Amino acid sequence: MFKIFSQSNDGPNDVKGVRDALLRGIKENLQKSEGGEGRNIRGINLFIDTSGTDKHMYEAAVYQDEPDKFKDEVQRIADDFDIGLPDSWVLEVNFNEPFPAEAVKLDDISAAIFIRTRDHVIQRSGSAYIRVLNGEAEKAVYHIKSDDGKLNIGREKKAQVEGGFFRTNHIAFPGDINNDHNKYVSRQHAHIEWNNEKGCFMLFADEGGIPPGNKVKIRSAAMDSLVKLHSSQIGHQLAEGDQIILGETAVIEFSYKKGK
Numbered sequence: 001m002f003k004i005f006s007q008s009n010d011g012p013n014d015v016k017g018v019r020d021a022l023l024r025g026i027k028e029n030l031q032k033s034e035g036g037e038g039r040n041i042r043g044i045n046l047f048i049d050t051s052g053t054d055k056h057m058y059e060a061a062v063y064q065d066e067p068d069k070f071k072d073e074v075q076r077i078a079d080d081f082d083i084g085l086p087d088s089w090v091l092e093v094n095f096n097e098p099f100p101a102e103a104v105k106l107d108d109i110s111a112a113i114f115i116r117t118r119d120h121v122i123q124r125s126g127s128a129y130i131r132v133l134n135g136e137a138e139k140a141v142y143h144i145k146s147d148d149g150k151l152n153i154g155r156e157k158k159a160q161v162e163g164g165f166f167r168t169n170h171i172a173f174p175g176d177i178n179n180d181h182n183k184y185v186s187r188q189h190a191h192i193e194w195n196n197e198k199g200c201f202m203l204f205a206d207e208g209g210i211p212p213g214n215k216v217k218i219r220s221a222a223m224d225s226l227v228k229l230h231s232s233q234i235g236h237q238l239a240e241g242d243q244i245i246l247g248e249t250a251v252i253e254f255s256y257k258k259g260k
Contacts, residue, residue, distance in 0.1 A: 011108045018061035018109065019073075022046070025106035025113060026074055030083050033115045038083040043090035044074065045114040047099050054110070055095070062093050094199070100124065116197075124199045128256050130171060130192075133243065135181035135250030138172050144201070146194035153246065154208065159187035162207075173250060184247025190216050190229075192238070201238045201254070205229035209246070219243040 012018045026046070030038065048058050063069040071091040078085045099105065103112035130142040144151055154169040161167050171192075173182040186208025195202045205216040210232055218227040221241030229236060236242075242254045 015057055015060045018057055019070075021106065021109040022061060022111060023073060023077060025109065025111065027077050027081060029104055029113050029115055030078060030085075031081065033117070038078060038085040038089075040117045041085055041089055041115055043092060043116040045103070045116060046091070046093045047097055047103055047112045047114070048093065048095050048110060049097070049099065049112075050110045051096070058110070059095075064093070067091070067093065092199075097199075124196055126194065126199065126201070126256075128201055128238070128254060129258060131253045131255065133251040133253050135173055135185065135246070135252075136177055136179040137252075138174065142171055144192065146196075146201075149193065151192045152188070152206075153185075153191060153252075154187050154189040154206070155182060155185040156187060161188050171252070173246075181248075181250045185250050186247065189246050190244075195235075195237075198237065202235040203229070203238055203242075203244060203254075204235040205232050207232065215245075215247065217245040219245070 012021050026044065030041075030044075033041065046062070048062075050058050061070075070093070074091060075085065077083075099112040100114060103114040105112045125146045127143065127145045130144060132140055138157065148170075151170045152167060153171040154167065155173050155175045157169055157172040157174075159167050159169055167188055169187075173185045175182060186206075188206045189209040190203060190205050192201055192203050194200075203216070203218065209216040210230060216229040218229075218236055219225075219242065220227050220236075221239060221243070227236055238254045240254070240256055244252050244254065246252065
């Protein structure tokens with residue numbers, strides 16, 4: 001049995017104290033959720049809002065470089081208190097995001113928790129910018145928002161596709177201009193949409209952007225690697241600075257920052 005849950009009137013001031021407070025708060029909220037029966041719990045969202053030296057302390061407390069390690073500690077506590085979390089539960093730690101209204105603020109610590117069940121999810125929101133680096137689209141910069149729905153990317157604003165129907169491309173590369181980079185962009189190349197559960201924008205290849213047709217490739221800034229999309233069903237989680245190659249040479253960049 002864990003023996004880390006000693007109470008203190010003062011907030012924690014070291015890594016062990018922060019970790020103990022986080023685990024205590026998680027344990028208490030797990031016991032309250034679903035009457036302490038964890039089988040309907042899909043995941044735990046932990047929100048941490050700190051800055052300066054405190055941020056490094058909190059990062060160390062949740063083993064930011066080894067995220068499974070903190071999840072294992074939560075799992076052991078759940079087992080010790082017979083909470084019964086399902087094998088598929090997910091832990092997500094979010095730094096420097098506003099605490100959602102649905103989240104519960106933890107005592108004496110700069111953190112809040114939301115326990116996701118089958119029926120309850122956080123309604124999250126976000127916005128980002130798409131910049132055209134190579135090729136010529138209708139706009140040089142597109143401001144996209146989580147409530148925009150599916151944002152199509154392709155050649156021409158109104159593009160006729162299979163079956164004679166027309167598709168609207170919200171990020172459109174005109175085909176009637178003298179720009180060689182545009183000609184390899186398919187009419188239905190890709191699309192971007194918000195994933196509320198993950199709290200991020202996702203990029204998906206469409207029919208014209210998967211082999212053997214034109215391609216979608218991402219130079220991932222976070223992983224410093226090249227990602228290729230081979231299926232219209234499996235998307236890529238967009239991160240700051242990702243560069244997306246459409247076809248051969250048209251390039252757009254994803255960023256959460258308004259300007260550079």
